[in-house]
Amino acid sequence: MTHFDIRRYRREDFHALAALYFSAKGDEFRFEPNGFERFPVIPLPFDESRLKAFSDCEALLMIGDAEPVGVIYWRESHIVGLLVDPAVRGKGVGRALMTAALAQMGESVTLAVVASNVPVIRLYQSLRFHGVGRRQGYYQGVAVTLLEMARGPIG
Ligand SMILES: CC(C)(COP(=O)(O)OP(=O)(O)OC[C@H]1O[C@@H](n2cnc3c(N)ncnc32)[C@H](O)[C@@H]1OP(=O)(O)O)[C@@H](O)C(=O)NCCC(=O)NCCS
Numbered sequence: 575m576t577h578f579d580i581r582r583y584r585r586e587d588f589h590a591l592a593a594l595y596f597s598a599k600g601d602e603f604r605f606e607p608n609g610f611e612r613f614p615v616i617p618l619p620f621d622e623s624r625l626k627a628f629s630d631c632e633a634l635l636m637i638g639d640a641e642p643v644g645v646i647y648w649r650e651s652h653i654v655g656l657l658v659d660p661a662v663r664g665k666g667v668g669r670a671l672m673t674a675a676l677a678q679m680g681e682s683v684t685l686a687v688v689a690s691n692v693p694v695i696r697l698y699q700s701l702r703f704h705g706v707g708r709r710q711g712y713y714q715g716v717a718v719t720l721l722e723m724a725r726g727p728i729g
Contacts, residue, residue, distance in 0.1 A: 576638045576639050576662070577638070577639065578636055578637065578638050578643075578667065578670070579636070579637045580634055580635070580636055580637075580670065580671065580674050581634070581635055581637060582632075582633070582634060582635070583632075583633035583634065583635050583645065583647070587635060587642060590641060590642045591618070591633075591635070591642060591645060592617060592618045592619055594642050594643070594644070594645060594657060594659055595615075595617070595618045595645075595657060596615060596617050596618070597659060597660060598657040598658060598659060598660060599615045599657060600613065600614070600615045601660070602687075602688050602691060603688060603713070603718065604691075605688070605690035605691055605692065606688065606690055606718060612716055613713050613714070613716060613718070614714075616714060627649075627654055628647060628654070628655070630649050631647035631648055631649045631654050631655075632647065632648055632649070632678075633645055633646065633647035633648075634646050634647075634671060634674055634675055634678075636658075636667050636670065636671055638659075638662055638667075643658065643659040643661070643662045643667060644656075644657065644658040644659065644662070644667040644668065644671050645657050645671070646671040646672065646674070646675045648675055648679060648683075651679055651680050651682055651683050651684060652683070652684050652685065653672075653675065653679075653683060653684070653685040654685075656668060656671060656672065656694075658671075668694075668697060669697060669701075672697070672698075672701055673701070676701065676725070681725075681726075681727045682724065682725065682726065682727065683703075683724070683725040684706075684722065684723065684724045684725070685698065685703065685722075685723050686709075686711065686720040686721065686722050686723070687720065687721050687723060688711075688718055688719070688720060688721075689708060689718075689719040689720060689721040690719075695721065695723075698723055701725065702725050702726070703723040703724065703725045704723060704724065704725075704726070705721050705722070705723055706722050706723060706724045707721075707722045708720065708721055708722070709722060
């Protein structure tokens, strides 16, 4: 049985993180028309702006059988990325990473999600996030509608 553990990201994890990113990132667009064709994933080491964004973030990894199988990264009060290896999805890894990150962040947290990614929007709603607006975002120059979400204080 797989044993899961959450720990802080370390510099020496970068190779495994890049592999995880490449296997999971494209699924953010899976509900977009022709999503996989229109949004081919650029590997993180070659994606200058996302690599820079990641390097400015704090990150937690989920380790399963000694390998990173999930990552969440954030900067200040904004969650920048949440990625889970397709092989271990649906086992609570994404929710556990969100819960662990939220415990380290302040009460007011924001994120932006591809608006068609309804399953993950439901996950965020169950963690007290709500939609606060829509805007056009870009992945490698291709426009995509993003839903901005915020998590307010309790009560
Ligand atoms: C979104 C993602 C991180 C979820 O990871 P996961 O480990 O499979 O999620 P969990 O098993 O913790 O599921 C959490 C909730 O998400 C929802 N969910 C996750 N995958 C789902 C699916 N395929 N269909 C329907 N609901 C789903 C469920 O509501 C689930 O709720 P539950 O805890 O009450 O069962 C993962 O699918 C992923 O990496 N996707 C590609 C990248 C992405 O879209 N990231 C979000 C960027 S904002």
